[in-house]
Each structure stands twice: as C-alpha cells, then as structure tokens.
Amino acid sequence: MAELDEIIHQPLRLRIMAALNALPDGQGMDFPRLKKLTGATDGNLGAHIETLSKAGYVGVDKAFVGKRPQTTVTATAAGRGAFARHVATLREIIAGAGG
Template sequence: MPDDALDPVIHAPARLRVVATLVGLGGGDRISFPRLRGMLDMTAGNLSTHLRRLEEAGYVTITKTYEGRSPATYVALTPAGRLAFDVYAQRLRELLGSGR
C-alpha cells in the first residue's frame, strides 16, 4: 500500500462511521454494542461484521461479559485504532487540499 493511500479497513463507509463514532469517546472509554448499534442505525449482523474486521486489524477491542445474568458486549477503540483514524483523517485532508 502506498504511503499516501487511505487505509482500506477504515475507508469502507460503514467502518468509517464506526471508527468516527468511537473516536468521539474518550480514550479508554467503551460503549455497549446495543447503544453503538442504535447510534449508527445499523443491524446487529451488519455492525458485527464490520466490528469483526476492525478487531482483526487491531483497531477495536470487543469485550463480552455478563451484567447480572444478562450477556453484555462492549466495544472500545484501541490506541492503534485511534492512530489509524488520525492518519486516515490527515491523509484525507491532504488529498482534499491538493485538489485546490
């Protein structure tokens, strides 16, 4: 991949929405899967597919736990994911600025 290329993991529109939403959380913060799904207005299956790809890239962590007797899933952006988004955003700004 050329140094100035946009990260294909983040560049997919749905994954870009996921990462941009997670960047808005404070560093180290996490969000419940249902809340993230609602914010993004995505189906559970679609969101799960994109989260899996982001997890494989090391950009998010997914924690499955229990709250009482109910299963709960939380999603958090990793430091690598935050850095990847920052690089992605910078490259996009450079691309948009070069067209002027």
C-alpha cells in the first residue's frame, strides 16, 4: 500500500489542496476565497501555503490590483499528482477496511 503524503495529510493543507484541485488545471484561487473555504486565519493559511509552496505543490502569485495586494494560489502539476496519489491511498485504506 502506498504511503500517505505527510505534507498534504495535515488537515488544513488537505483542505487547501482539495479546493485548488477542484478548479480547472492552471486556474488559481485568491487568498480571501481560500481563507473563507478553509476557515483558516490569515497567518495560519499563509504558513500552510508556504509549506505547500516549498514542496512544489502550489504556485503563489502576488500582484497589486489598484493599490491592494492580491495573492493567488494555484496547484502545480506536481501538486495535482501528489494530491491524486494521496486520495488514491485514502481510497485503498477505505476499501481495505470494508473487506
């Protein structure tokens, strides 16, 4: 059986990756929407995005819209692959528990 991805397995990071993987490939989500979906605080969300970014699972684009900063987070190809493997491992565990 494959191992769970320790980076993704943390509950908030799992929610972040699930939200980003629900989007079409290459499309990102802005920080306020991701914050609302996950229920995280600014600092907590930022720290977990940083962990995912260092692992190469997400890309972070910082820009200004007018005078306001806007951060957009996008799942990378590596992140999408890692998430798919993580979900497959969870499904293996679930299937094995029922047998």
